[in-house]
Amino acid sequence: MPTDPRQRRAARHAQPAADTAAPAPRKQPITVERITDAAMQVVATEGYDALTIRRVAAVLGTGPSSLYAHIVNKDDIDDLLMGRLYAEVVLPEPDPAVWREQLLGVYIQIRDLYLQYPGISRAALAMVSTNLETLRVGEGILSILLAGGIDPKTAGWARDALSLYVSAYALEQSLVSQRRRSQDQEWVLSHDELLDRFTALPADKFPQTKRHAAQLISGTGPDRFEFALGLLMSNLSSASS
Known part of the structure; x- marks a missing residue:
């Protein structure tokens, strides 16, 4: 290496630009x-x-x-996932006149968010989340129930039951979709195939199933979802009634 500073500078300037190493990206x-x-x-x-x-x-x-x-662990990730999803839920101002409609609307939002991410509702099962967004939605659901005149204990238990159903519904939908994509799961039947199976049953052993086959498998998933939530909510009565 040249000892003269001017020569050292000239040597640096003489090196091709391609030889200059680019800084590693952070x-x-x-x-x-x-x-x-x-x-x-x-x-x-x-x-x-x-x-x-x-x-x-x-x-x-x-x-x-x-x-x-x-x-901390995988459960911690589950908590984060629920918080991320529930941050997207829009809560209405509780209205005693339409509290059942409001409750259904909130749970439809949660269902649709679950269905966007196959199987994610499993993260909500067997876990009491302390994520602030999850707690925000839980508070909103509780407020709607209380606005409907439901006593606090019943409201708390009803919230648990409704939430459990929504999680289970979304999980079942995800499992069915997964099985339909698998070639070795031929037992997952279409609507028409299931109707054919039921109507072909021997009448002496399965008279009711055979007779009412079309009614038993009628309705879409969303139809049955709203029916089930409506059934649960219709049994909730005001504390003053």
């Missing part, structure tokens, strides 16, 4: 938001069954140990 830091984004991506593209800490880490281009600086 990696984005791991955050709770990015972990949640990655988890939502996994569920949306691969289904809830594929969701593991290792899979989320792979989406983020890091190792599982990097995630443990921000989350």
